[in-house]
Amino acid sequence: MEGTFLNGRVAIVTGAGRGLGRSYAHALAAAGAAVVINDLDGDVAEACVESIISRGGRAVAEVAPVGSSRVADQLVHRARSEFGRLDIMVTNAGALRDKTLRNTSDEDFDLVVNSHLRGTFTCGRAAVEAFREQREGGRLILVGSPAGQRASFGQTAYSASKGAIVAMMRTWAAECRKIDVTVNAIIPTALTRMVATIPGLAPLVEQVERGEPIDPKIRRVGLGTPDDVAPLVVWLASSRAAAVTGQAIAVGGDRIGFWTHPSETGYHYHDGGWSVPSIDELFTSSGAELQDYMPSPLDF
Template identity: 55%
Template sequence: MDLSGKVAVVTGAGRGLGRAYAEALAAAGAAVVVNDVDAAAAESAVAAIAGAGGRAVAAPGAVGGSEVAGRLVDTAVAEFGRLDVMVTNAGVLRDRVLWKMSDDDFDTVIDVHLRGTFTCARAAAVRMREQGEGGRIILISSPAGQRGNFGQTNYAAAKAGIVAMARTWAMELAKAGITVNAVVPVAATEMTKTIPAFAPVLEEAERGGGPLPDWLRKDEGMGTVEDVAGLIVYLASDAAAEVTGQAIGIGGDKLALWSHPAEKTIAYADGGWSAEAIAASWHDGVGAEPETYGIPAPKAPVS
């Protein structure tokens, strides 16, 4: 996939998934603005890209507010002349069960993930519309946002909101030729090691020093950060010009399209539904097959 001549911004790109995205975009020919709250990590990623023959510049800062978002776009234009791709990857975790989650735990995660996605996407959209040549906005969501996850009220809410924003912005930016998609990655990172469903399996693989087991890569769709990067490059390319408003999952050997919420079962009652009527019909009617929730724990094959 050739991204020569394109310019991308990747937030939270100092390590983990963000760094893999930045390196893959650069390897495909794009010039990359590497953002991270850790300036040293951002510079390290830039050095790695330059060492591989790519073009990149560091733009440290904590995403969330408009000032940093504007500075990232301004850096892309000042250093490389334009902006074609915005990847909103930056994130933090403050995991607590509901009754122990503080206001600060909640606000910090929402500010970085949800508000940071909003401000960076908005700044990118303004610039791309001014250029008049379309563009790509790639938002990073999570399975937690699709299914919920124990101890992650703040994170799940933010990631669900990100998918909703992708659908909304896909409509709003269509006439400008700007696509907007949400990526739902699953990869072994320091962040995913904190998720109870995956932590024991990842720790065991790390102790053994070998690759992730085949069942994990296929059945659970869990792999390395590099396994996810191909989707980012594809969505940034001209080949994905007609792909927008989608939530796309990727991890290990698995690529998936997440369904959008839809009415599953429907019932009607003349004159409307009273509480008593709902109670009488729920278990044999609309609620006969309730939806699941939460991220299922990985199931290793029984040998």
């Protein structure tokens, strides 16, 4: 069934030359979708296209840096001119500049936010315009990160971008519901080069690169290969997911999880309003419900 799950559908995957993006593109193509492979690196984009075609799929490469409206429109135009329509947009592309706050320059911040957040915004907007014109609905699959959901030391710009993407997803889901466009965010975890700098993970990444199996205990906490994440992308892109929108869904290894929408953990009243002393009493008496903002090791 998987080989025909998305027959007749057309997808764009940004940042699809390597890692998770490449796995998403391959899985969508294997399920029957035609795929526009976007990447900054023309060689890896073309290699991904050739790999898909060699397996009987349909794909073309569009080499460009996401961020601008011009590139977003260019990607949508390529999908429609090459394959006749657009049904699925997966916004995966983005740059990294992992530095602590004091070491993050304006240029670092702008590069990361422009590629991740602005790239998601412009590509999402262009895709929704195409969906609106086609009058047949569509699928937006945005890519978040645990770094946008919890503290992530040394990732100021990346955390800000990924947190904003999930917030934007919820608003888009509300706005696009009337035109049958679903909007969801995946929160993927996988043993890729991106996580190799996290203490203890480099040997596991090397294992994956050698094609060795991953310890089941590691898979249970949500760490596997990029190919473990891709089935969720395919399912969300399909007609079976028509009723699922506005969700942030974690996926990795043997695990799928569901992030809550932000909500108050508790509240208190003070007759006549709050004063500095009454606020001080609330917090110093441990009456305030303070949440842990730091993840535990391997807490995805």
